[in-house]
Amino acid sequence: MWFSVLLTACARKNMTEFWKEHSVEATVEEMMLDSSAQQISNHEVPEILSILPKLGGMKVLELGAGIGRYTKHLVKVARHVTAVDFMQKFLDKNKEDNGHYSNVDFLQADVTCLQFPDNRFDLIFSNWLFMYLSDTELESLTQRMLRWLQPNGYLFFRESCFHQSGDTKRSFNPTKYRTPADYNHLLMSVVQEYPMGGEQCFGFEIAMTKSVQTYIKMKKNRNQLCWLLQKVERNQSDNQGFETFQQFLDSRQYSRQGILRYEKIFGTGYVSTGGPHTTKEFVDMLNLQPGQRVLDVGCGIGGGDFYMAKAFKVEVLGMDLSSNMVEIAVERALQESIPLVQFEVGDATKRLFPDASFDVVYSRDTILHIKDKLALFKQFHSWLKPGGKVLISDYCCGEKPWSPIFEEYVQKRGYILCTPQEYGKLLEEAGFQQVHAEDRTAQFVQVLKEELQRFEDIRDEFIEEFLEEDYNDIIQGWNEKLKRCELGDQRWGLFYAEHK
Known part of the structure; x- marks a missing residue:
């Protein structure tokens, strides 16, 4: 002492x-x-x-x-x-x-x-x-x-x-x-x-x-x-036993090793289904112009942000709650040397921006984690300039009742899911106009099957870099995801709206 x-x-x-x-x-x-x-x-x-x-x-x-x-x-x-x-x-x-x-x-x-x-x-x-x-x-x-x-x-x-x-x-x-x-x-x-x-x-x-x-x-x-x-x-019971939701993400779903495994599957810079292909399709819908400001909520490791900055000369702020994601994104930014892209660890439900800060709010497969989606969409609306656009893809659900297996899966993951129709209504309630809500599950399933085949083709390469147990776990998870989609429990939606 x-x-x-x-x-x-x-x-x-x-x-x-x-x-x-x-x-x-x-x-x-x-x-x-x-x-x-x-x-x-x-x-x-x-x-x-x-x-x-x-x-x-x-x-x-x-x-x-x-x-x-x-x-x-x-x-x-x-x-x-x-x-x-x-x-x-x-x-x-x-x-x-x-x-x-x-x-x-x-x-x-x-x-x-x-x-x-x-x-x-x-x-x-x-x-x-x-x-x-x-x-x-x-x-x-x-x-x-x-x-x-x-x-x-x-x-x-x-x-x-x-x-x-x-x-x-x-x-x-x-x-x-x-x-x-x-x-x-x-x-x-x-x-x-x-x-x-x-x-x-x-x-x-x-x-x-x-x-x-x-x-x-x-x-x-x-x-x-x-x-x-x-x-x-x-309340630790709200975060799967972890002190904060961020710790849950970084320890469970988005460990550094887990993120790098996703990237191996979906392509450099990407950690979600469709990788660069769906990113190009969706970003092209935004008609981006040089000098515009884009906020990417749930940016992952930044692949979409680098694409937007390179292809359209826009400024992008990538935000993610997972510090592991942002750490890797910053490493990629140093390699890419693109000053138009910046990253931050941030909670979109708590982050503060002045009104009319951005021309576009973009989010891919992230908002399923957020309980009060309406409050977040109202924030998006306030952050956008008049004429600004929001584009979201996200995991959704079918109408209840769900199968017991899907109920257990959602509870274990801590997801808060809406149907595509409910998503669209929430955007309208938040003040957006020209709301387009589309169930893209059929496209999602097709992309999953293509990626599953490609993943099987690189089996030996993947196992050499990671572990065979990792490979088998991913294959099993993929097949379970396809089954959930076929049963109608899990859906995938694309949402586009404008600020007037």
Whole structure:
């Protein structure tokens, strides 16, 4: 115990000495540890602010506020801001520039010792702070932040991952450069239990994770990542025994090995039936024009996004809840070197975009996972520009009663299925016009049979790369899927609609 305390004290002393060295003049260059800080900041600040939820009426806690790069924007919108920083010189500069606002308090404090009442804040904002904490310190802070936030409140944080970014010379560097997976594990594993116990508790769920685009464009650097998390109620029975739905996806359906097996079957960049062939057919329906913006919900590993960017010169944001999917998609993006395509880990039901952000919303075989489809379709409608289009393909179902085998299958997978007709009605109810809802099961079955034959032709190649058990499992699953379609339980639909 005493040794751990000694190590912590030593670490805090080192951190104090590090920031004393880099806060002499309290400039933006010192704070960002980069000689190009001002130029970067001019582009970065608007980008970061655009990710935040609407701040009107919110109480905001800004951790690591520094000289006030973000304080001066937060105080203009939020109900109240509490700006906290470790270094008095940074805080003094922040107070000098922003102390005339009546809705801001300044607090010099070490976050490892910080305390606030429960449910005090609606948003906690942190920029380049967690990488200066040990895993133990970050876990402790996460537990306290959960308590400080109101239910459904947000935590935004941004960190340097993998390696340093700034060009400032450092006599020593106590920074901890974690991987995105490290942050996901640390932040998502902490829970706030109900006082009376039971299965339910509060925890963080990911609304969004992405690279900071300013650093990609200005420094060709993808190691600057930011997160928007939301404090929500958790019930493990809702996620097949996992703490979050994302963990269920990454551990079960979309393990990295499982994704690569799908790609071997469906073609480079694709993880669903039809691969590049159905993608070309469906994308051609959209009449894409150069410069348009496309949102791909459930982007997988990005094959369709690369196709759209290459063929039509559109900007594409690919979003997927599976961090394994996005990790592979980013690897492919580095290989493809297409700046028009970006990816993020994101939950479409929690993600926030300004109205009229996109020309097209595109989604392939994803929305079967989402319970409140109407609410999501209303979001799609608000995100689209007037005249924008939505195109969705998805697994559907036949009219009930289903066969007992199909009932068990749906429950085990956690799917929420609609008939194609119900899908179309939901799009109309969400405000879309010119809704086209088509049962494409016959085409789906034909494509499945063709892919099954092609898969059998590459049997030896597949087994050499993976395992024979994998091959047999996939063949069995394919035949079961065909049987479900033949019985009429499982359907596959294509949906097209316009925003007027």
